[in-house]
Amino acid sequence: MGVQEKAVFEFIERVDNHILVDDLLDDLLKVVGDYGFQHMIYTGLPVENTSIEPLVKTNRFPQAWWDRYIERDYAKRDAVCQQMFSTMSPFAWQEVQPEFSSKAGAAQVAGEAAEHGLTDGYIVPVFSRDEWLSAISFGASTKLKLSPKDRGALNLMAVYTSSAIERRQEKQPTRGKLTSREREVLLWTSAGKSCWDVSVILGISEKTVRFHTAQIRTKLNASNTIHAVARALQQGEITLGQLAESLGDIH
Known part of the structure; x- marks a missing residue:
């Protein structure tokens, strides 16, 4: 077993040892850093005219970028976000299909993301008890070339991380949203x-x-x-x- 693979499985063994979600994310980002990623977000995806902001569960994207993303409602023009509605398979940001990347505003969103240190990334659909479609997206400051083994490791870590966060939320008392x-x-x-x-x-x-x-x-x-x-x-x-x-x- 290689060093990277060993680090992935050691992370999985530690997932439930973290009491705080922030500690879990610090650990995750340290491990995915070996694959070239510096940022991540775990969020539900908005439908039609709704906002993505209340759907975010954890966010380690650059704050200045995220503030702009929310203010300008970029989810509607973000090709990565829009492609997620048509597939349940993980994909690299640079693999977005032309039908999404060629839409009005998509190139602008990608360009501004790169200016904020999000040049490339990898997104993994995950289970959420609250949202009908959720994903963990990893962001990198440079273009990456991910091998099938790399993708498998990222998929595995994303699933274990989301599951750990969901389990923590299940333990918290909840109140009904509807009157x-x-x-x-x-x-x-x-x-x-x-x-x-x-x-x-x-x-x-x-x-x-x-x-x-x-x-x-x-x-x-x-x-x-x-x-x-x-x-x-x-x-x-x-x-x-x-x-x-x-x-x-x-x-």
Whole structure:
């Protein structure tokens, strides 16, 4: 076993020994530094007009770059981010397909990222209990040539790191995002009821129903009702029993 491979497996053995996430990330960045990376981020990916900012779980990208990325909503033009919606396979940033890299603004985002020390990178889709699509992305200040063995090592470390972070979050007490009224609105709309129908059923104004619907989508980072229901089920905001009961009310 080579030195790099040994370092990877030793990191995996240490993953659950770190009490603080920051210590875990310090350790990860030290190991991936041998592959040429200096930065990383673990985040969910935004859908349609939502923002990536509330989806970030851990971030070790240069702060000045990240501030600009958020301020200018670059996720919508970032070719790396956009390609993630079409594949579940890890890939190097320089391997982004032309259909994404040629879109308006994509070259500008890549150029500005390079100015902030993010010339190249490697992104790995990972499991998240909160988001329908998440990834760990490693960033480097220079162009890299990764061998299949290098990619395998990065994939492995990304999966173990994300799993360790998820386990820590599971141990933390959680509070429901949705109010009881918002859950009612979501269940009725999932049954195919219009905003007017829901307003009559719940005895509130149609304007209020629309407000609750907008709040639900914002809180769950959902693009439509179907997506909101899936996210609510995933996060325990509603149960399959409640959903089945609401669907039964269609008849």
